Amino acid sequence: MSTLTTVGGKFYIVCVLLTQFLVVALEFSPAGPEFMAMATNDTEYTPAGHSSTAFTTVESDGKLFLVAMYYVKYRDRMASKILVLKLDLLKRAKVEVMSTLGERSFFLAASSEFGASVRAKQVGLKENCIYFLKPDEKGLYVYDLGRGTTTIYNPGPDLEDDVTPELLVTPW
Numbered sequence: 001m002s003t004l005t006t007v008g009g010k011f012y013i014v015c016v017l018l019t020q021f022l023v024v025a026l027e028f029s030p031a032g033p034e035f036m037a038m039a040t041n042d043t044e045y046t047p048a049g050h051s052s053t054a055f056t057t058v059e060s061d062g063k064l065f066l067v068a069m070y071y072v073k074y075r076d077r078m079a080s081k082i083l084v085l086k087l088d089l090l091k092r093a094k095v096e097v098m099s100t101l102g103e104r105s106f107f108l109a110a111s112s113e114f115g116a117s118v119r120a121k122q123v124g125l126k127e128n129c130i131y132f133l134k135p136d137e138k139g140l141y142v143y144d145l146g147r148g149t150t151t152i153y154n155p156g157p158d159l160e161d162d163v164t165p166e167l168l169v170t171p172w
Helices: none
Strands: 002-007 012-016 021-029 031-037 051-062 063-071 080-087 092-098 105-108 117-121 129-132 138-143 148-152
Touching: 002 063, 002 138, 021 063, 051 080, 051 105, 063 105, 063 117
Parallel strands: 051 117, 105 129
Antiparallel strands: 002 012, 012 021, 021 031, 051 063, 063 080, 080 092, 105 117, 129 138, 138 148
16 A cells, blocks of 8 residues: 655655555655655564555655554554554654654544544544544544544434545645
């Protein structure tokens, strides 16, 4: 699986391999496109007993993050563990597990591997949380990174249960 995002004027594709992350940077210049590949030396992050992982890339304050959702079974509805991994692009994509997002919160889309970072208080959200949608569900999930808990919000009976809301972000 790979995801695409942009950080500092470069495009990054993050491929999740069995025991490492491969980060490919693409920069456009007058001489033509330039590619640079970086791999981590880190061992697999999937906790013991988990069979699948969903990753989403998020750019936040010029840094590249992966939100990893770990599932015990492939078709589980709820992730049993969620981690935020920071890729250090200057140190050849060294991975650091984040314990806080600080004043920020992340939004993750349901039907793609797209994520956005916001200053939580500016938009009326709780800091240090990951807000996410799931395909074929109408609920809004909120994972509190500090507490390690997930809350689901039901928008009410007016929406059908199998609706997949989509995340749209506009610059402000």
